[in-house]
Amino acid sequence: xxxxxxxxxxxxxxxxxxxxxxxxxxxxPTPPVVSIxxxxxxxxxxxxxxxxxxxxxxxxxxxxxxxxxxxxxxSTDSIYTFKMNDxxxxxxxxxxxxxxxxxxxxxxxxxxxxYKYGTFILNxxxxxxxxxxSKLSFISPKGIFTDSVYQKENNGEMLKLLSQDLFISNNxxxxxxxxxxxxxxxAETLKKEIIYEDEIKDLVAPTHLVVLDDNIYIxxxxxxxxxxxxxxxxxxxxxxxxxxxxxMALVDGKVFVSKGKSVVVIEKGKEEIxxxxxxxxxxxxxxxxxxxxxxxxxxxxxxxxxxxxxxxISQTNELPTEAAKLLTASYAAAxxxxxxxxxxxxxxxQSKIYRHIFSKNQTDFMVDAKEMVENVNIxxxxxxVNPINGDVILNSIKGYGENIAVxxxxxxxxxxxxxxxxxxxxxxxxxxxxxFFTYNFE
Numbered sequence: 387x388x389x390x391x392x393x394x395x396x397x398x399x400x401x402x403x404x405x406x407x408x409x410x411x412x413x414x415p416t417p418p419v420v421s422i423x424x425x426x427x428x429x430x431x432x433x434x435x436x437x438x439x440x441x442x443x444x445x446x447x448x449x450x451x452x453x454x455x456x457x458x459x460x461s462t463d464s465i466y467t468f469k470m471n472d473x474x475x476x477x478x479x480x481x482x483x484x485x486x487x488x489x490x491x492x493x494x495x496x497x498x499x500x501y502k503y504g505t506f507i508l509n510x511x512x513x514x515x516x517x518x519x520s521k522l523s524f525i526s527p528k529g530i531f532t533d534s535v536y537q538k539e540n541n542g543e544m545l546k547l548l549s550q551d552l553f554i555s556n557n558x559x560x561x562x563x564x565x566x567x568x569x570x571x572x573a574e575t576l577k578k579e580i581i582y583e584d585e586i587k588d589l590v591a592p593t594h595l596v597v598l599d600d601n602i603y604i605x606x607x608x609x610x611x612x613x614x615x616x617x618x619x620x621x622x623x624x625x626x627x628x629x630x631x632x633x634m635a636l637v638d639g640k641v642f643v644s645k646g647k648s649v650v651v652i653e654k655g656k657e658e659i660x661x662x663x664x665x666x667x668x669x670x671x672x673x674x675x676x677x678x679x680x681x682x683x684x685x686x687x688x689x690x691x692x693x694x695x696x697x698x699i700s701q702t703n704e705l706p707t708e709a710a711k712l713l714t715a716s717y718a719a720a721x722x723x724x725x726x727x728x729x730x731x732x733x734x735x736q737s738k739i740y741r742h743i744f745s746k747n748q749t750d751f752m753v754d755a756k757e758m759v760e761n762v763n764i765x766x767x768x769x770x771v772n773p774i775n776g777d778v779i780l781n782s783i784k785g786y787g788e789n790i791a792v793x794x795x796x797x798x799x800x801x802x803x804x805x806x807x808x809x810x811x812x813x814x815x816x817x818x819x820x821x822f823f824t825y826n827f828e
Contacts, residue, residue, distance in 0.1 A: 417487030418445035422480050430496035437468045447484040454479045470497045499574020503527055503824050509816040510548050519544030523814055531811050539576040550819045554827035555597040562595045585618045596634045596641050603641050605629050625659035633721050635672045638694045644669035663697050670713050671721030683723045685714045703747045709740040720767040720820045726776050733769035737762050753805040755780050759796050770821040781818040
């Protein structure tokens with residue numbers, strides 16, 4: 387009996403040992419786990435910029451890496467700096483290989499034109515001062531200032547003198563000059579596409595425009611004209627006589643125009659005024675709100691929020707006396723108000739800047755630019771606020787004659803307890819027609 391027990395124990399031990407050996411033979415392969423990280427958190431960039439991509443790899447074995455862009459190998463490092471000047475969408479692929487296998491991860495990267503996002507300052511120039519052209523300046527989202535960008539992107543060709551307004555639509559930028567010239571460029575690259583002159587020769591000193599599909603609404607000394615790109619026809623909008631020399635607004639497929647104490651509406655496909663909304667004082671500014679309705683300021687010292695569907699006024703705020711004075715309909719060619727969300731800024735043609743928080747009906751004096759910037763003697767057109775980061779821009783000149791060459795593009799930051807001068811670009815202005823943020827055209 388004892389003999390059989392020993393044999394049984396031997397067999398059990400042998401089976402256990404054999405099973406353990408089998409377990410050791412069951413090797414589990416571990417190919418790498420890989421993903422792509424952008425150190426900046428974005429996978430889109432303007433031309434001439436770069437994105438730093440990092441390989442995130444988990445592997446217990448020695449691993450090699452291989453980056454490729456649209457199938458072409460570019461790097462074998464763990465960090466890859468993506469650079470590309472040609473616009474388009476690219477596929478970046480990262481392949482990780484170890485002894486147990488090969489695994490890849492891909493991510494799309496967009497390269498867009500370097501002027502797609504940012505701030506433009508349009509300088510109209512003046513023939514009486516010897517200017518031969520207008521010029522366009524650009525401030526990138528990173529704060530890099532570039533002067534005369536239209537000229538630089540078009541082989542030295544200059545923008546038509548007395549260009550007064552610009553509008554961005556369908557990835558194109560449109561400029562209107564008082565010299566009866568409509569210039570169309572690519573909105574991302576600023577490369578010129580076409581110029582219209584003979585087609586709009588009957589206009590008298592055109593100053594502002596709005597673009598809705600292939601319909602271009604142009605304001606001149608008589609009123610509003612509709613220029614159709616489809617057939618190059620130019621038609622006067624009945625009832626628009628006396629439209630104010632100021633920025634128009636496009637909201638909900640409708641064009642809104644200030645005219646005396648009224649805002650008039652032009653609907654697509656119509657050649658006459660569709661609606662008229664009256665206000666207490668002369669309308670000094672109309673701009674699209676963040677919720678795609680309309681802000682309206684008027685000379686009675688009030689700011690109103692108007693519904694663009696039924697033209698009702700949801701709320702009207704009356705500003706304190708000193709700020710209210712700045713809402714008069716002056717000769718400025720830009721609106722008396724500028725907005726980020728429900729926060730509006732007002733300066734008129736003065737160096738004092740006020741802020742009005744509409745939802746709280748709260749008005750605050752922010753700064754007198756003269757106290758922070760030298761040579762702010764004449765404010766040229768009105769203050770503007772960046773609708774994304776809240777930067778407030780004021781253009782000013784020392785004076786006329788030789789003093790026109792001494793000027794400032796001043797950028798203020800009001801986010802803290804005290805105002806700060808975030809940046810000041812000196813001596814680039816030449817009769818600035820306005821400041822334009824690409825984000826306001828989205």
